Amino acid sequence: MSTKDIADIRKDYTLHSLEENEVAANPIDQFSHWWQEATNAQILEHNAMILATCGTDGMPEARTVLLKGFDAAGFVFFTNYDSAKSKQLLENNQCSLLFFWKELERQVRIAGTAEKISDAESIAYFNSRPDGSKLGAWASPQSLAVAGKAWLKETFDFYKERFKHGEIPKPPHWGGWRIKPVRMEFWQGRPSRMHDRILYQQMPEGSWNISRLAP
Known part of the structure; x- marks a missing residue:
């Protein structure tokens, strides 16, 4: 594909609009509203989000x-605590999340700080996972170079045999992170690239300031 062909890829957005006087007073309630609409629209894996770390x-x-969950405290996902992303979050807990729901012509940008959730919360979620996912958490030294695919299968089979007669416990190196937002931007595609962008900025006392950004 030529550079011109790529440059000619474009779409005009027309489905919805977003007004300051219509959004919720805090960004979690606004996200919950959009989340429900994404759920109702049956968007494939609408819980997929881009995590950026440094x-x-x-x-x-x-x-x-x-x-895997959100509430007033923040947005939760689970991973290996020895992974590259976890190591970066331990070095610098400032990070961002991005949801893109193209079917609704929407995206949500979240900037905040990361903290590990409690071990009890991680265990509760781990116990709800399928056995294959539990074994994968034990078998994969996430982000590290390995000898090959055969090695991964052998390691998976080792843990499958190890735990075949009982419950599969949560590995000590696996658990959840919670991203606590300090900024959240709701983007709604609009015609002629005049997109709606509503920004929530957390104030020092904990309240949220709402403003419109230029597209």
Whole structure:
């Protein structure tokens, strides 16, 4: 595909609009409203979100993770605590999340700080997972170079045999992170690239300031 062909890819957005006097007073309630609409629209894996982190080396990295819960305290996902993303969050807990629901012509940008959730919360979620996912958490030294696919299968089979007669416990190196938002932007696509952008900015006393950004 030529550069011109790529440049000619475009879409005009017309489905919805977003007005300051219609949004919720806080961003979690607004997210909950949009989340329900994404759920009702049956968007495939609408819990997929881009997590961007940056460790002490200054090199930002982004990858897709899955949202597993949200409330007034923040947005939760689970991973290996020895993974590259976890190491970066330990070095620098400032990070961002991005949801893109193209079917609704919407995206949500979240900037905040990360903290580990309690071990009890991680155990409760781990116990709800399928056995294959539990074994995968034990078998995969996430982000590390390995000898090959055969090695991964052998390691998976080792843990499958190890735990075949009982419950599969949560590995000590696995658990959840909670991203506590300090900024959230709701983006609604509009015609002629005059998109609606509503920003929530947390104030020092904890309240939220709402403003419109230029598209």
